[in-house]
Amino acid sequence: GAGVSQSPRYKVAKRGQDVALRCDPISGHVSLFWYQQALGQGPEFLTYFQNEAQLDKSGLPSDRFFAERPEGSVSTLKIQRTQKEDSAVYLCASSLAGTSGASSTDTQYFGPGTRLTVL
Amino acid sequence: RKEVEQDPGPFNVPEGATVAFNCTYSNSASQSFFWYRQDCRKEPKLLMSVYSSGNEDGRFTAQLNRASQYISLLIRDSKLSDSATYLCVRMNRDDKIIFGKGTRLHILP
Numbered sequence: 001g002a003g004v005s006q007s008p009r010y011k012v013a014k015r016g017q018d019v020a021l022r023c024d025p026i027s028g029h030v031s032l033f034w035y036q037q038a039l040g041q042g043p044e045f046l047t048y049f050q051n052e053a054q055l056d057k058s059g060l061p062s063d064r065f066f067a068e069r070p071e072g073s074v075s076t077l078k079i080q081r082t083q084k085e086d087s088a089v090y091l092c093a094s095s096l097a098g099t100s101g102a103s104s105t106d107t108q109y110f111g112p113g114t115r116l117t118v119l
Numbered sequence: 120r121k122e123v124e125q126d127p128g129p130f131n132v133p134e135g136a137t138v139a140f141n142c143t144y145s146n147s148a149s150q151s152f153f154w155y156r157q158d159c160r161k162e163p164k165l166l167m168s169v170y171s172s173g174n175e176d177g178r179f180t181a182q183l184n185r186a187s188q189y190i191s192l193l194i195r196d197s198k199l200s201d202s203a204t205y206l207c208v209r210m211n212r213d214d215k216i217i218f219g220k221g222t223r224l225h226i227l228p
Contacts, residue, residue: 033216042123042206042218043163056215091162108216110162 002026004111006092012117013082021077021114025094032075033108034067035091043091049075082118089113122146122217125207129223132197139193140222142207152183152190155206157221163206166192194224202226 005024013019025032031050035043036059045059051072060067064082069075079086093108124143132138144152152169167174169181169190180193194201207219 035218040220042220044218045216107165110164112162 004094004109006111006114010115014119016081018080021090023075023092029094029096031095033093034077037089084118087118089115123219125219125222129225131225133227136197137195141189141191142219143189144209151210153208154192157204197226199226
């Protein structure tokens with residue numbers, strides 16, 4: 001079956017531009033996560049949705065970062081006024097179960113990521 | 120102490136050898152632990168969950184030591200295809216997920 005997909009796979013932006021990154025989770029998956037992975041580092045948690053509800057956005061580095069999942073499926077991560085330090089791979093992951101009232105050890109399936117380069 | 124610490128490596132190991140690496144964590148409230156594998160320019164993929172009783176999957180064995188706050192991964196009879204970065208992951212009771220920076224493994228022919 002189809003896995004998690006992300007688009008675009010690569011994005012080059014000039015400093016100050018706004019970008020929007022899309023994530024299509026596995027159909028039926030309740031939970032969706034966004035991570036930022038800088039070169040040579042592990043993924044850093046950004047935000048988490050359970051269906052359309054954004055339950056945790058503590059990892060978003062600044063108010064320039066905004067994520068939404070309005071219908072509980074596709075999610076968009078938007079970065080306004082991009083800066084050079086935003087250059088990274090942005091990974092999306094989904095899991096079948098919600099983490100409230102269900103097993104929180106559900107496997108996360110990652111998309112291929114969007115490699116963002118800010119010039 | 121960082122929340123999840125791993126030796127970044129690289130570990131250069133001849134094919135067929137056994138290799139082990141650890142991951143230490145600082146939060147005793149951590150609930151669940153995992154090892155993920157990440158190939159160069161690819162997304163992380165779950166390798167195995169880690170249980171206190173230890174678990175084995177073919178050539179891979181994972182252990183959790185809550186008293187000393189570390190998890191380990193052992194790879195026996197290493198293959199060239201095992202070359203990758205291995206990410207230690209912990210999940211707290213509040214569902215916060217923390218990745219380590221990863222340990223790079225190179226299997227040498």
